[in-house]
Amino acid sequence: MRNPLAPISMAATLLEGIADAHPDLPKLHTVIQRQTEQMASLLDDLLDAARISSGRIVLKKKPILLSEIIERATEASQPNLQKRKQTLRLDMPAVDTMLEGDPVRLAQVFSNLLLNASKFSPDHSVISLAVKTRDDEHGDGQLSVVISDQGVGIPADVLPGIFDLFVQGPRSLARSEGGLGIGLSVVRSLVQMHGGTVAAHSDGEGRGSSFTVILPNTASTTSGNDVTPNSHGVSSARRILVIEDNVDANQTLVDFLSLQGHVVRAAYDGLSGLAMAKAEIYDAIICDIGLPGIDGFAVAREMRALSGIAGPLLVALTGYGQPEDRKRAIEAGFDELMVKPINVQSLLSLIAEYVTTE
Structure with missing residues (x-):
């Protein structure tokens, strides 16, 4: 798809x-x-x-600072907020909180709620995100994250089922924004998988809404965080091989990378890609997984086995992005897996990072 x-x-x-x-x-x-x-x-x-x-999502939990999760979520939602000239007001505690969770999925929870607030709020409005540790008030070892908006609100008859699948807010606005009524259902499921709860509140149509996520607190705090911005630029032309059987996808990626100053070659199946990899040395090889003949996993294994080309950056392209897909790609020899449609800036940064550490 x-x-x-x-x-x-x-x-x-x-x-x-x-x-x-x-x-x-x-x-x-x-x-x-x-x-x-x-x-x-x-x-x-x-x-x-x-x-x-179907029970096919497996959380990859690890200790992580709440501030890191909030930073990821706000970063993902900023383009929408800026487009509508909305202001995001953050209220974070002075002492950071450590919790056990899947960083990607928790960031998804809060970015979904922020995007939802943006979608159903007028331009130039204020959206707030407030974090509170509940130990002081209740002693129950929990923390709450409240996202509030000044938007269209939620009708009283919709509010009880707002987290159900395919339930939407005001019908005309939901349709104009292209929603399916799935996002909040996903939010609730991911929060519950972390042992938490999520609740919605609204005083009615035209009176805004708020969503409160409550998560277990591991009671570990710190006064700082480890977020380190990382910025890379491609400083010189690299030799890149693109292996992709979709002609349009192949050619547009080749054209884009060529415009960045790289020397790019194209192959449209795994066997041709292997032949080209044997004939020339490449700095990076970008390979689709679903290739005719032999798939991308087989291509990666063969490339890693060939003497003289053990060093190229190998990037897998796929329409699937589950943990098991990434694990299988890494085991086959890929350095990274990117889900289509890929973020081209992330690809350029990946190439630049590999070049600087080569």
Whole structure:
């Protein structure tokens, strides 16, 4: 389902860089990119709902600072907030809190709630996120995160089932924003998987709403955090091989990387890719998993076994992004797995990071 989005997204990125283009092109590019991102988001919600209902989501829990989770969530929601000129007001405790959880899934919970608040709030409004440790008030070893907005509110008859699958808020707005009524159901399931609860409150239509997430607190605190910004730039041309059987996806990725100054070659099946890898030395090889003939896993294993090309960065492309998919890719010899449609800036950063540590 994701595969058609990859060439669409890449083509839109290429259109953005065309000089002396028609004056309407930037506007059209923005529309394509926005709708592609919306489709990818809807697919993510659908896939998550299906995985949760079938018990196929496994949390990768580890100790993590709450501030790191909130930072990830706010970073993901900033483009939407900025587009609507909305202000995010954070109220964080002076002492940070450590909890046991899956960083990716917890960040997903709070980014979903922030995006929901943005979607159903007017431009120039204020959205707040407040963190409170409940030890002082209740002594129950919990922490709460409350996300409040000044938006359209939730009708009283909708509120009791707001976390049910395919339930939406005000119908006209939900449709205009392209929602399916899945996000809040996913939020509730992920919170419950962490041993927590989530509740919604609204005084009615036009009076805003608030969502309160309560999570177990491991009672470990610190006065600082370990978030370290990481920024990379590609400083020189690299030799890159793209192996992708989808012609449009292959060509748009090749064109994009070429525009960044890299020397890029293309192969459209695993056997051809292996032959090219044997004939030349590459700095990075970007390989789709679902190839005809031999798949990407077999390609990676063969490449790692070939003398002389053990060093290239190997990046897997796939429409699946579950932990077991990543594990299988790493075991086959890939350095990284990226889910389609890929974030091209993340790919460039990955290439740059590999180059600097090579």
